[in-house]
Amino acid sequence: MNTAIIATGSELLAGLVKDSNSKFIAENLRELGFTVTGIYLANDSKEDIIRTIKCASQKAELIFITGGLGPTEDDLSRNALAEALNKNLIYSEEIALRLKNFFAARDYEMTDNNFRQAYLPEGAEVIENNFGTAPALKLESNNKLFYLLPGVPREMTAIFKNKIIQELEALSEKKIIYREYNFIGIGESTLEDKFNQIKIDPKIEKSYQAVKGEVKLRLKVTIADTQQKKEAEKILAQAERKIESELEAYLYSKNDKDILEIFIEKITKSKLTIASAESFTGGLFAKRLSDKAGSSKFYKGSIIAYSKATKIKLLNINPDTIEKHGMISRECANEMAKNAAAIIETDIAVAFSGVAGPSNMEAKKPGTIYIAIKYKDRIKSIQINKNFGRSLNRYYATQIAFFELIKLLKGES
């Protein structure tokens, strides 16, 4: 069944307030197996809401309208829906009584305005709102089903969860099964290219999304019943095995978990300690290491050596190394990692040296990055040559480091 969501409120179109209601409803509709064909934000104007209801109804049979159910003059959703469907507004004694009780129970003063809320489109069914004065409404007309919900997120979500979800479950014909995979170290179009070369069941729909320093792949199968569910899970499992074997080098998560969370789980379990020695990342890795509560269990400290002098003085980098290879070099990064582990006395140390940009340094281009990870008697050395701009270059380096650390810690747990 196709659905649409309309959020009313001039403050939304002025960019003053974020519309969080539509995302909440959309997420729930997806999980219930509905397709959302459009989300529409409309001003508190009857004409605009009517126009929007007509647009939304073109493709959808199930339409949610949030906001505009309050007692003031700019609350026009009831009137707009009635007019859009050629229905009269009628006065409901039942709602009027409910409003009176609501106000009496709370010792609120009741104004004439409040009785505006007792008018509703002919044929509408009232859904009680236990958290506010605006009752939700449900109305069927010309094979389309409309839900009018209050705009206050707390009231809307309560009514949706407690009253509406059950009704929707009964309406939903199909369900959708999702799988999500997160990749680091590969671009969106290269991933699509590589993945297109892998044969997966054509019933699986694929979509890609580039997010900060990583790419998400989402697989989706639509099913109609329990029998199909088993089949869908089978073909998704087959696809997953192929992703794991063919794209392993870039895959870091199979359930959209944050990379930091995965890292923290692993290092906490390993009981190892970590430090960092940073040049062009300037403390970003240290900051991320300490973002979450409990990080003092594994994170001991960092030395940010942002100049040649501090590299030599704080990290004991041999001036000959810099003389011979430059500060932006595999050799310098390796020495930074080795010395940081010794100075800060940790099991692991990660070092970063590179060119953040926008200018070249030591005749090296922005995006030239050296990462070194010291652990036990080995140093793993990584080189990157990709320029995403200053800010993302720094972030990307830390992403790669976390990915490499997760790989390394896999061997430990």
Add this chain to the structure above:
Amino acid sequence: MNTAIIATGSELLAGLVKDSNSKFIAENLRELGFTVTGIYLANDSKEDIIRTIKCASQKAELIFITGGLGPTEDDLSRNALAEALNKNLIYSEEIALRLKNFFAARDYEMTDNNFRQAYLPEGAEVIENNFGTAPALKLESNNKLFYLLPGVPREMTAIFKNKIIQELEALSEKKIIYREYNFIGIGESTLEDKFNQIKIDPKIEKSYQAVKGEVKLRLKVTIADTQQKKEAEKILAQAERKIESELEAYLYSKNDKDILEIFIEKITKSKLTIASAESFTGGLFAKRLSDKAGSSKFYKGSIIAYSKATKIKLLNINPDTIEKHGMISRECANEMAKNAAAIIETDIAVAFSGVAGPSNMEAKKPGTIYIAIKYKDRIKSIQINKNFGRSLNRYYATQIAFFELIKLLKGES
């Protein structure tokens, strides 16, 4: 002029990702004096985007479409707009060349997919995107003006601010004059309280906005012509003088400039150098010091001492100080700042010690923060007791430090 915004992306309608682009555009359009008549979210389906373009065009003459300009199969905005307006898609040698150069400059691998981005609706004007491969487009048809913008927020906002705002200013009939003031160290409601006691011209509308670690005050006067503009500027200047004198202790910016930008201007001019010694901020201050290009001129390095042992070993903190006062103390922060300036050999050193949260430490509550700034023979010491939650506690401490540094550097320039 009536405007509309269309955000494309199936992930938006699945409730998986928030649409932040539309709010950004809506906010800017409002400030430019335009009315937004609708915001529409559409799936990555050509049919859906065409339907949405038609709905949006009913009332609007200026339409923004974000997303769907990438290189993959689900990027369909170009095709949809062409079809909605009965235009052909044509291959642009110019864009193809630009794409090739973009990839070459970054040493990226280019796939056939990428050339999809070289097709554009007939008559479309290309607006260069300096941050990604998706060029923005501008197209006039039947007295309606369409802007197609990339969906990646960083790219979209950069193009909007650098290329589009000037064009829109010329189109807007009414003007609004704004003044913006940024405050640190005062809450939104306290600021409102204080400001309400100051008399300003009633033609000035006031609004407040709490943003990460600071509060914005916006003054607004709507004008119709040049005569009114002079008058508006006069009353705004009067209001500004009052703000400067009455709220000086919290005011850090009069033009919505980033605090980091103001700090960098001042320290660069002063030719002084800076270092940090961080405990609970874990490198966040170091990271922010090095966020902008050119920071190596003043920023030399940091020591992140996240444990007692690293405080003693890396920062030479006297164990007696910790024994007597604890690590979370004015005394420890002062010693950290003093020693960091000596070890890293800088003019200024800033130290942070505190409880990020959520748990107590040394029997001190989250939000107990000590900041010390060492400069010349003095140490300025600041204590904060405000708990905003772990992440904001850390950020707020760095905000206060930057504000104090700006005050200190004012005496130097």
